[in-house]
Amino acid sequence: MKNLRHTTSEPGTNEGGFTLIELLVVIAIISILAALMTPIVGSVRGKAQAMQCQNNVRQILLARQMYVGDNYGNMVPCRPAWPDDPKGYCTWRWLLKEMYGLGEAVFVCPSAPNSYTEAGRPEPFAPGKSDVNANYAHVGEVFGNDSQSRRISLIPEVSQQVELVEARDYWSDMNMGSFGWVWADGYGVYGYWHAGKTTIGYGDGHVELKKLGATVTPRCQWDTPAGPHDGATHPEYAAMLEMYK
Numbered sequence: 001m002k003n004l005r006h007t008t009s010e011p012g013t014n015e016g017g018f019t020l021i022e023l024l025v026v027i028a029i030i031s032i033l034a035a036l037m038t039p040i041v042g043s044v045r046g047k048a049q050a051m052q053c054q055n056n057v058r059q060i061l062l063a064r065q066m067y068v069g070d071n072y073g074n075m076v077p078c079r080p081a082w083p084d085d086p087k088g089y090c091t092w093r094w095l096l097k098e099m100y101g102l103g104e105a106v107f108v109c110p111s112a113p114n115s116y117t118e119a120g121r122p123e124p125f126a127p128g129k130s131d132v133n134a135n136y137a138h139v140g141e142v143f144g145n146d147s148q149s150r151r152i153s154l155i156p157e158v159s160q161q162v163e164l165v166e167a168r169d170y171w172s173d174m175n176m177g178s179f180g181w182v183w184a185d186g187y188g189v190y191g192y193w194h195a196g197k198t199t200i201g202y203g204d205g206h207v208e209l210k211k212l213g214a215t216v217t218p219r220c221q222w223d224t225p226a227g228p229h230d231g232a233t234h235p236e237y238a239a240m241l242e243m244y245k
């Protein structure tokens, strides 16, 4: 009787298996395919994150417009009164989250390396503690600085006015003067995580993904304290126009 257990191949043959060369070829092909796929997967993920970021800004703008409708045409200022906070103020983000049920994830860009609350800021700046982690800031000079509301009907060409801008982390409000702020500790002010572009929300609720410099136009997409759409004559704006010319 033939004992199958002791059946062996002749030396040098390879019945039904792979030779070393074949294995190496297969491994090489897999490596090449993996190397080709990695940037594709990365770019698909990057595009999905950019879309998520734009959806976030759309939702926030919608809630801000609902607030206007509920408050006689007044915008929510960057630090509205909030009796439940120990200091009596919250951020506009907290107010929208509490009043209109926005999820906390809506305030965070999925591509951003970090996000903080205003109270998490390194300096003793925050007027209150009621805030959520965030990467979006509004233009306070136009849409309500500190606790001061501004009536939206007073904003001319609101569809071309930057309302929300992607910020690196905890900024509650922005203005044109913030453009050049880069902090020594490595905190830049604005976010550029979407292939060098940033998500911009406009006063009429529409959203664009563009380079921040593209918002500096002769018509002035950043209103200034000196008055509506006087950007071309404002020293800071004139300097920005020169820089992005």
Ligand SMILES: [Zn+2]
Pocket (backbone or CB within 6 Å): 050, 053, 054, 109, 110, 111, 112, 166, 191, 193, 194, 199
């Ligand atoms: Zn983003």
